[in-house]
Amino acid sequence: MDINKKPIYPVEPWNITETEFSMETNYRNETTFALSNGYIGTRGTFEEGYDFSVDEGLEGNFINGFYESVDIPYGEWNYGFPTKSQSLLNLPDLKKTEIYGDGELFDMRTGKVEDYSRVLHMQDGYVERKLTWTSPKGKKLQLVMKRFVSLVHKNRMYQQIQITPVNFSGEIRICSHLNGDVENHTRKTNPLIGYGPFGSRLHMDKLQAEDGVLYYEGTTLQSGMTMACASEYKIAGAGEVVTVFGTDEEKRHAVCESRMEVSENTTITCEKFMVYTSSQDMEAGKLEGFAKKELKEAVEGGWQKEFDAQQAKIHEFWEISDVQIYDDEALQQGIRFNLFHIMQSAGRDGRTGMGAKGLSGEGYEGHYFWDTEMYVLPVFVYTAPELAKKLLEYRFRTLDQARDRAKVLGHPKGALYPWRTINGEEASTYFPLGTAQYHINADIAYAFWLYVSVTGDLEFFKDMAAEVLVETARVWADVGYFAECRGGKYCICAVTGPDEYNAITDNNFYTNLMGRENIRYALKALEMLKEAGADVYEAFVSRMGITEEETAYWEKIVENMYFPYDENRQVYALDDRFMMLRPWDDSRIPPEKRHLLYENYHPLFVYRQRMCKQADAIFGLYLHSNFFSKEELKRNYDFYQEVTLHHSSLSNCVFGMLACQIGYYDEAYEYFAQSARMDLDDYHDNFYAGIHAANMAGTWQAIINGFAGVRVNGGGLELHPYVPEKWNGMQFYLLYRGRKLKIQLTHEKTRVELAAGDAVTLKLNEKEIHLEPGEGSVYEEEI
Structure with a gap:
């Protein structure tokens, strides 16, 4: 990872601006300007x-x-290995709109391009491109193009093209295309995957070009899912317009072409409306009717109305989620870029999750991982709880598949969530780095508990969270054993923690700690149900088949969980074998191979080295720091600083947050700076395949949970603020149990304001403060 790169784009507070078209950077920029x-x-x-x-x-x-x-x-296939893949499928394209000026096709690779800019307007939620193009024959066109994916109507995408012939009068021709001959770039975007999808994977069911509408419907060859898409455009500012349509079924292509005569310096506008839907939402037989109805409403509503609605919707997000950093424009731009991309990527319907790459590319096959629950979801819990709730609803809706998976792994009761998935079933083919990561269960449980703790949403708790907490706990109560050789402590063997350079280990510290807390959440959930009423509790216990013997066993595990500990260093070892491994020696590895160990070395070589790919034990210590003294945290942080290579984008932010908590502020800031612009400046040289959603969300956590010290793991809301020396201060909002809090931090003063909602009590450092609506809504403390 190259952390010394200069900013790729001009530093601006709210925009990302590309100032020239370059083939060398095109693939990367396609991710930068992705919309969702x-x-x-x-x-x-x-x-x-x-x-x-x-x-x-x-x-x-x-x-x-x-x-x-x-x-x-x-x-060699073994029992329980996934037999079918799940890959986010690249779908037919509706965006392509060719422009001809007096018979010459607009193409930036020919002629001359001047005054070029492409801007991601993060504050308003759209992309805009402007340029002046002179054709090989000297005809000059001025073009302004805008695009947005609607945050108001989930099935719609909008595009506007303004065309001005600058130095000629003549024919302008606009060709709107539908291209159904598409396929995934699996060998480029997922080079370690050998099973596809390769080639075209959609059977074309319908292709139409009539009444101004281009329509496509297709069904996947193996998963049996059907999708539909449709587009239509209208032209303003022109005189007589002649339009023709055509289809080519062999090429899976449809086109709508319009010709018009335009005078010099006259601007015409093409407004294009696009709709996508699938059989996830309705029966396949209803797709065409729905798509065309949705398209008709979009056209009737017009561009400007929806453009205004888009801005209003995204302004609602920024009103709460924006983090203002005083006087560091580069990091300010970085954090807003990260927030923008994770916001637009999150599933909102309760039936879909959020991929590690969002919807910005094909990387990781579009799979959902723990990234969502441990990195992204905490951002939404405090700033957009409805988004957080929908992501958790997806996990609840796939609970039955997790129950089935638990049985495949030999657990008669409970639920085991998949490591990689789209549809709720395990899609990870290399089990040492996939299925063995049992901690996914505890990660999901942690996210449910965090959501309930921060929002106080008791209806969601009773309807969904309690059941997930209990079912995940049941697997923890079956996967381990009270081992005599460990003094009768509860041990969990043959698992992989977050650190993927140490696979199939015994007693991974993070796994044991998070598993214990998962069980503790389940026990607390039962107590909360009792408090909700005897009838509620008894109905739940009866439905779930929970017995006193079972909960007594859970309590025994909580009291007797084993944690590997090195007495010499007085630190928690990553796992039982970690201290026996050969200390890592960078000098044995050529520099060009260090960041790609799995691509250059056999896994057994990697597993025998005492080093970590990413934050593992440190993550557990940070999440549950309330169980450890500051001195314990320091010793462990110092040790893992020595052995962690940070080969994962998920690592830096976690180390930075714990560094803040123990007072290592310079290191905390360095880690934050390494993560804040990681994607924006393409530190890993792989941004072309899609965003790193976890790191993007982790930068928000580094500010809010790190520098501002926001946490709830002690049972209530706490702030332990620190303002980095290089900043003059920061400002952000939090939503906590229906209250809106405005936090302003400078080197001279801490200010906490109850901006909306009922009275609230919280801790500022070790001092309890109480805020009331009205005159008592503000607390200020000089530093």
């Missing part, structure tokens, strides 16, 4: 739709949760 609404995702490809090679770009359009399966080949 949690349902539709589209990469930042150009309206004119270039036929770039697989190394130059990817025309990507996706529906969250819409995937194709292929049979997974194994050299």
Whole structure:
């Protein structure tokens, strides 16, 4: 990872601006300018739709949760291995709109481009491109193009193109295309995957070009899912417009072409409306009617009305979620870029989650991981709880599949969530780094508990959270054993923690700690149900088949969980074997191979080295720091600083947050700075495949949970603020149990304001403060 890169784009508070078109950076920029609404995702490809090679770009359009399966080949198959893949499928493209000026096709690779800019307007939620193009024959066109994916209507995407002939009068021709001949770039975007999907994976059921509408409907070859898309456009500012339609079923292509005569310096506007939907939402037979009805309403509503609605919707998000950093413009831009991308990527319907790459590319096959619960969801819990709730609803809706998976792994009761998935079933083919990561159960339980703790949403707790907490706890109560060789302590063997350079280990510290707390949450959940009423509690216990013997066993585990501990260093070892391993020696590894160990070395070589890929034990210590003294945290932090390579984008923010808590502020700031612009400046040189959603969310946590010291693991809301020396201060909002809190921190003063809601009590450092609506709504403390 190169953390010394200069900013790729000009530093601006609310915009990301590309100042020139370059083939060398095109693939990366397609991710930068990607747009989504949690349902539709589209990469930042150009309206004119270039036929770039697989190394130059990817025309990507996706529906969250819409995937194709292929049979997974194994050299040796074992029981419980997934047999079918799940890959987010690249779908037909509706964006392509060719423009001809007096017969010459607008193409930035020919002629001359001047005054070029492409801007991601993060504050208002759209992308805008402006340029002046002179054709090879000297005809000059001025173009302004805007695009947004609606945050108001989940099925819609909008595009506007303004065309002005600058130095000629003549024919302008606009060709709107539907291209159904698309496929995934699996070998480029997921090079370690050998099973596809390769080639076209949609069977074309319908292709139409009539009454101004282009329509496509197709069904995946193996997963059996059906999707539909449709587009229509209208032209303003022109005189007589002649329009023709055509289809080519062999090429899976449809086109709508309009010709008009335009005078010099006259601007015409093409407003294009696009709709995507799938059989996830309705029966396949209803897709065409729905898509065309949705498209008709979009056209009737018009561009401007929906453009205004888009801005109003995203302003609601920024009103709460924006973090203001005083006088550090580069980091300010970085945190807003990160917040923008995770906000637009999150599933909002309760039936879909959020992929590690969002909907910005094909990386990781579009799979949902622990990234959502441990990195992204805490951001939404405090700033957009409805989004957090919908992501958790997805996990609840896949609980039955998790129950089935637990049985496959030999657990008669309980639920075991998959490590990688889209549809709720395990899709990870390499079990040492997949299924063995049992901590996914505790991660999901942690997210449910955090949501309930911060929001106080008791209805959600009773309807969904309590059941998830109990079912995940049951697996922890079955996977381990009270081992005599460990003094009768409860041990959990053959698991992989977050650190993927140490696989199939015994007593991974993070796993044991998080598993214990998962069980503790389940026990607390039962107490909360009792408090809700005897009838509620008894109905739940009866339905779930919970016995006093079972809960007594849970309590015994909580009291006797084993944690590997090194007496010499007085630190918690990563696992039982960690201190026996050969100390890592960087000098043995050529620099060009250090960040790609699995691509250059056999896993057994990697597993025998005493080092960590990323935060593991440190993550557990941070999340449950209330169980450990400051001195314990320091000793462990110092030790893991020595052995962690930070080869994962998920690592820096976690180390930074714990560094803040123990007073290592310079190191905390360094870690934050390394993560805040990681994607924006492409530190890993792999941004082309999609965003790193976990790191993006982790930068918010580094500010709020790190520097501001926000936490609830002690049972209530606490702030332990610190303002980095390089900043003059910061400001942010938190939503806590229906209250809106405004926090302003400078080197001279801490200010906490109850901006909305009922009275609230919280801790500022070790001091309890109480805020009332009205005159008592503000607390200020000089530093």
